[in-house]
Amino acid sequence: MEILQMTGIEKSFGAGPVLEKVDWDVRAGEVHVLAGENGAGKTTLVKILAGAHARDAGEIFLDGRRVSFRSPSDAARRGISAIHQDTSLVLSMTVADNIFLGREIVRRGLGVDFRAQKRKARQLLGQLGLDLDLSLPLGDFPVSVRQMVEIAKALVHEARVIIMDEPTSSLNETEAARLFEIIRRLRDGRRAVVFISHRLEEIYRLADRITVLRDGRRVGTFAAAALPPDRLVAAMVGRELGRQFPARRAVPGRPVLRVRNFSVPDAAGRKAWSVEEASFDLHEGEILGFVGLQGSGKSELFHGLFGALGENVRGRVELEGEAFRPRCPAASIRRGLALLTNDRKRSGLVAGLSVARNMSLASLPAFSPGGWIRESREAIAAAQNVRAFDIRARSVGQEVGTLSGGNQQKVVLAKWLETRPKVLLLDEPTVGVDVGAKHEIYRMMDGWTAEGKAILLITSELAELLAMSDRILVMHRGRVQTSFDRAQATPERVVRAALGTGAVG
Amino acid sequence: MKAPSSGASQGGVRRALQSSAVRALAALAFVFLLGLVFNADGSFLRWSTHRDMLRHISVFGILACGMTVVIITAGIDLSVGSLLGFTAVFFSLLSLQWGWPPGLAVPAALLAGAACGLASGGLIARFRIQPFIATLAMMVFARGMAKWISGGRKISTAVQLPDGSFQYKGVPGFFQSLNSKLLGENIAVVTLIFLACVVLTGVLLAKLRPGRHLYAVGGNEEAARLSGVPVGRTKLLAYGLSGFLCAVAGICQAAQEQQGDPVAGSTYELTAIAIVVIGGTNLMGGKGGIGLTLIGAMTIGYLEKILSINAVGEAPRLMLTGLIIVGAVLFQRVRK
Numbered sequence: 001m002e003i004l005q006m007t008g009i010e011k012s013f014g015a016g017p018v019l020e021k022v023d024w025d026v027r028a029g030e031v032h033v034l035a036g037e038n039g040a041g042k043t044t045l046v047k048i049l050a051g052a053h054a055r056d057a058g059e060i061f062l063d064g065r066r067v068s069f070r071s072p073s074d075a076a077r078r079g080i081s082a083i084h085q086d087t088s089l090v091l092s093m094t095v096a097d098n099i100f101l102g103r104e105i106v107r108r109g110l111g112v113d114f115r116a117q118k119r120k121a122r123q124l125l126g127q128l129g130l131d132l133d134l135s136l137p138l139g140d141f142p143v144s145v146r147q148m149v150e151i152a153k154a155l156v157h158e159a160r161v162i163i164m165d166e167p168t169s170s171l172n173e174t175e176a177a178r179l180f181e182i183i184r185r186l187r188d189g190r191r192a193v194v195f196i197s198h199r200l201e202e203i204y205r206l207a208d209r210i211t212v213l214r215d216g217r218r219v220g221t222f223a224a225a226a227l228p229p230d231r232l233v234a235a236m237v238g239r240e241l242g243r244q245f246p247a248r249r250a251v252p253g254r255p256v257l258r259v260r261n262f263s264v265p266d267a268a269g270r271k272a273w274s275v276e277e278a279s280f281d282l283h284e285g286e287i288l289g290f291v292g293l294q295g296s297g298k299s300e301l302f303h304g305l306f307g308a309l310g311e312n313v314r315g316r317v318e319l320e321g322e323a324f325r326p327r328c329p330a331a332s333i334r335r336g337l338a339l340l341t342n343d344r345k346r347s348g349l350v351a352g353l354s355v356a357r358n359m360s361l362a363s364l365p366a367f368s369p370g371g372w373i374r375e376s377r378e379a380i381a382a383a384q385n386v387r388a389f390d391i392r393a394r395s396v397g398q399e400v401g402t403l404s405g406g407n408q409q410k411v412v413l414a415k416w417l418e419t420r421p422k423v424l425l426l427d428e429p430t431v432g433v434d435v436g437a438k439h440e441i442y443r444m445m446d447g448w449t450a451e452g453k454a455i456l457l458i459t460s461e462l463a464e465l466l467a468m469s470d471r472i473l474v475m476h477r478g479r480v481q482t483s484f485d486r487a488q489a490t491p492e493r494v495v496r497a498a499l500g501t502g503a504v505g
Numbered sequence: 506m507k508a509p510s511s512g513a514s515q516g517g518v519r520r521a522l523q524s525s526a527v528r529a530l531a532a533l534a535f536v537f538l539l540g541l542v543f544n545a546d547g548s549f550l551r552w553s554t555h556r557d558m559l560r561h562i563s564v565f566g567i568l569a570c571g572m573t574v575v576i577i578t579a580g581i582d583l584s585v586g587s588l589l590g591f592t593a594v595f596f597s598l599l600s601l602q603w604g605w606p607p608g609l610a611v612p613a614a615l616l617a618g619a620a621c622g623l624a625s626g627g628l629i630a631r632f633r634i635q636p637f638i639a640t641l642a643m644m645v646f647a648r649g650m651a652k653w654i655s656g657g658r659k660i661s662t663a664v665q666l667p668d669g670s671f672q673y674k675g676v677p678g679f680f681q682s683l684n685s686k687l688l689g690e691n692i693a694v695v696t697l698i699f700l701a702c703v704v705l706t707g708v709l710l711a712k713l714r715p716g717r718h719l720y721a722v723g724g725n726e727e728a729a730r731l732s733g734v735p736v737g738r739t740k741l742l743a744y745g746l747s748g749f750l751c752a753v754a755g756i757c758q759a760a761q762e763q764q765g766d767p768v769a770g771s772t773y774e775l776t777a778i779a780i781v782v783i784g785g786t787n788l789m790g791g792k793g794g795i796g797l798t799l800i801g802a803m804t805i806g807y808l809e810k811i812l813s814i815n816a817v818g819e820a821p822r823l824m825l826t827g828l829i830i831v832g833a834v835l836f837q838r839v840r841k
Contacts, residue, residue, distance in 0.1 A: 330733035
């Protein structure tokens with residue numbers, strides 16, 4: 001039974017249409033996946049549904065009655081809730097207060113009934129299989145828990161349609177598995193879950209039906225069982241992509257980076273170490289993959305090597321045969337290191353600056369001999385990068401913040417390649433990137449290693465890790481535990497080692 | 506594509522209005538039009554009115570140049586008014602009372618201003634004190650210094666002799682020439698100094714590597730840091746330059762008043778911020794430019810001039826200015 005129907009939805013921002021005559025329906029008790037490349041219109045469609053954007057044309061029916069949402073809170077009152085990452089939560093308030101924010105339980109004239117709220121909150125979180133200290137501020141909990149709290153909040157609003165836009169992008173495998181369990185419970189409770197994801201594996205673990213959008217139009221809605229992955233990808237991209245991962249061409253050569261007993265202090269205090277005594281070699285042309293749970297120290301290892309955490313690191317590092325002491329990003333960049341962080345919005349892009357200025361940011365000295373910026377040189381380099389990385393932008397002067405996720409990621413990659421690095425530290429290079437752009441990033445990674453560059457790779461996508469890495473190092477609680485050659489690395493082995501449950505060796 | 510001609514031109518206008526510079530110019534043009542309508546029996550049509558407006562706005566404009574640089578780094582500098590007061594007093598003390606030649610007094614005052622700015626910048630960059638707090642502290646501190654070195658009195662050419670009587674020395678030529686007008690009395694020297702500050706700040710922001718650093722730090726400090734941008738030094742530059750320009754403004758103010766008044770410049774920081782904001786530079790940082798500030802300074806300048814030539818009283822003038830600030834900011838936001 002359809003709870004929700006949308007017909008002839010149209011929307012445009014500025015010049016181009018983003019959605020053209022999209023029809024769509026959502027049923028009670030289903031997980032409905034919206035699939036499509038970045039810029040296909042998925043997010044715009046669910047934002048219209050959730051009242052965050054106004055539509056230009058078209059109609060929305062809820063239980064067969066025509067409705068119009070003026071705002072997200074208006075939509076929430078009618079039972080449609082969007083789960084964002086953090087955005088509607090107040091991190092300084094307690095878990096219980098967050099869940100009832102805007103819907104406080106009030107005793108007649110006596111203010112908020114905190115006890116009743118706590119009781120109800122405990123019950124709701126129990127339904128989600130969560131047991132938290134409700135009186136702690138929400139900011140004390142990891143992102144995964146915050147998401148669960150958002151879901152609990154949606155339940156308070158008696159949401160019947162729950163929208164999740166890429167909810168797993170900041171979760172590790174265990175946390176994601178738990179979220180999927182909750183999604184299934186919601187579905188079994190006759191609620192509808194709308195789910196947006198770029199990860200095929202997730203889509204097929206959850207979806208009952210899949211609606212594919214491309215260039216603002218609906219390609220079709222399919223039963224998940226009737227749509228094999230390659231046909232889904234073809235529907236999203238509009239063409240056959242061929243193999244998802246390139247065959248690795250590069251042959252590892254002599255070592256470029258030697259790391260011995262490398263330790264990184266915990267960001268909070270000096271006493272604990274987030275990376276302890278890590279040792280490994282990285283060779284020319286090699287992709288060395290890192291796997292481990294969140295908190296296993298992978299990202300901290302990258303930051304520590306790059307000098308982003310200052311000089312408080314310990315151990316010996318050799319870069320191209322010479323001693324290297326991580327000190328500060330500028331010095332590391334000069335020595336041929338580049339760090340792509342896992343959060344381009346927070347630490348990769350300067351959203352308000354243009355494509356060209358973002359691309360030159362890490363190699364400004366080369367673009368400004370004597371301190372004077374050569375803007376024409378900068379523009380030429382940017383134009384070359386736009387072509388080489390196949391970036392869809394109106395011009396190199398366009399603000400980066402207005403590009404789609406995949407194109408933003410390519411801009412950050414271009415920025416680092418512009419520094420002519422020998423060793424690339426890539427932390428989740430394809431996070432929030434659509435299938436087509438992922439494909440290109442894989443090809444480029446293979447190309448860079450073929451030129452002799454070396455890559456350290458972190459990725460939470462197992463398929464990506466296994467396909468791209470020549471060797472895999474498993475980290476657990478700050479230590480490098482196990483290493484696998486490409487031939488030994490099976491999904492089961494790697495996951496077991498990452499969880500720390502498998503026998504070592 | 507459906508309606509080629511009208512669609513294209515409409516889109517063109519809309520796109521043009523998305524540019525901050527066009528919006529700022531539109532606001533300025535609107536105020537200018539007001540002046541043409543309410544021209545006070547033609548006095549708005551005389552060049553001397555415009556010359557006086559430019560002269561009046563120059564000191565504020567010089568402060569606003571530094572404020573622009575600071576705001577681009579996503580900071581704020583509340584100390585500019587007090588630093589103007591302090592440097593005006595300091596400069597007057599050196600040149601009027603101690604008889605230092607301008608070749609020594611000017612650099613000394615500029616150094617003092619820059620040093621105060623660097624101190625604020627150091628608190629912000631090194632000790633991670635919020636710019637609002639650090640410069641609030643400097644605002645109070647600098648006002649205190651101004652009163653301390655002047656003994657709470659205005660520093661003028663009057664020198665008290667041992668017998669208690671006052672002797673009046675002549676005002677140095679440097680003061681006169683700073684306060685004069687050039688090109689057949691058609692433009693004030695302080696206006697030229699303001700324009701020079703605009704040009705220098707503009708070159709820094711648009712052409713020089715440290716200028717690019719300012720935008721990057723204001724736009725996304727963490728991304729800038731990881732890209733090798735010297736974040737701390739960039740902030741020092743911003744506040745140091747702001748302090749330096751406060752001293753430039755302070756010297757001009759002293760020359761115009763022919764004395765150093767320890768309470769000079771009170772609330773000037775608010776005017777400087779208003780100029781930057783009306784120009785369209787966003788307080789969130791990472792965006793904006795000196796051209797916008799120049800336009801903003803002229804917008805406020807014309808507004809005040811039009812109100813004063815039409816003999817609007819101070820009370821309605823202040824209320825109107827408040828409303829205009831809100832109106833300008835709302836206009837900047839339309840359809841963004």
